[in-house]
Amino acid sequence: MPIPEDVTGDEIDKDVRQELQSLPKTLAEDVAKNLVMVARLIDEDPEGAYGYSKVALRLASRVAAVREAAGFAAYASQKYSEALAEFRAARRMTGSVELWPVMADCERGLGRPEKALDMAGAPEVHKLDKAGQVEMRLVAAGARRDMGQLDAAIVTLQSPELASHSVQPWTARLRYAYADALQAAGRQSEAREWFAKAVEADRDGSTDASDRLAELDGVEFVDALNEDEDAADGEPAEDTTDGKMDGKSDGQSDGQSNGQD
Secondary structure (H helix, E strand, C coil): CCCCCCCCCCCCCHHHHHHHCCCCHHHHHHHHHHHHHHHHHCCCCHHHHHHHHHHHHHHCCCCHHHHHHHHHHHHHCCCHHHHHHHHHHHHHHHCCCCCHHHHHHHHHHCCCHHHHHHHHCCHHHHHCCHHHHHHHHHHHHHHHHHCCCHHHHHHHHCCHHHHCCCCCCCHHHHHHHHHHHHHHCCCHHHHHHHHHHHHHHCCCCCCCHHHHHHHHCCCEECCHHHHHHHHHCCCCCCCCCCCEECCCCCCCCCCCCCCCC
16 A cells, blocks of 8 residues: 655654564564554544555564554454454553453444453453543443443443543543433433533543533534535525524534443
């Protein structure tokens, strides 16, 4: 697959670069460039990222970082069986439990929420750092919802991390998942409160909490581009001054757990 000229391979994380030092120099450079492309495309073009990950995998399947990248690319492309296999391979190579939550989420993706819940109660969870434990909680709550256990999902998300006033990288997603579960349970007032709290914590737009909050407040969003097109066709644009907004809301942002936790 083509590599853009601006990609040198030096963009990769230093730990990954160190792993690649076990390879011949030219091969390591080629693998690094493909891993850069995986990282560059995985959010906007998962299938493209998956393609580059397969090239890297073909070149260096014995490098744990490559197996992990291939796993995330497959996961982003909803190829959960393949992702799980790659994550397991990476874990065998490193002995790390870091991938445990995303492995459990793959089980959810494969329609096995009970297996995800078993993993949420496994000893490996206690070895995770705080971020990993929160992610595991999100996956477990998602598994409960998969099984129709909405009240149990809400209880699963109730934790010291949810109650904390400090903002951590996981805070917005945790609050969002809680708000979403509350809304699904018909607890609209509580859901609104927690969507608002998610907006406060969502500094990088990792969730669509502001949109969900606006919906609960009865705000209608108008596509300004369509209005301009209507005007160009000689049709008067709809008056949006009463209870409507132009597609923006205070603190607008977004994001989601893949349902994992």
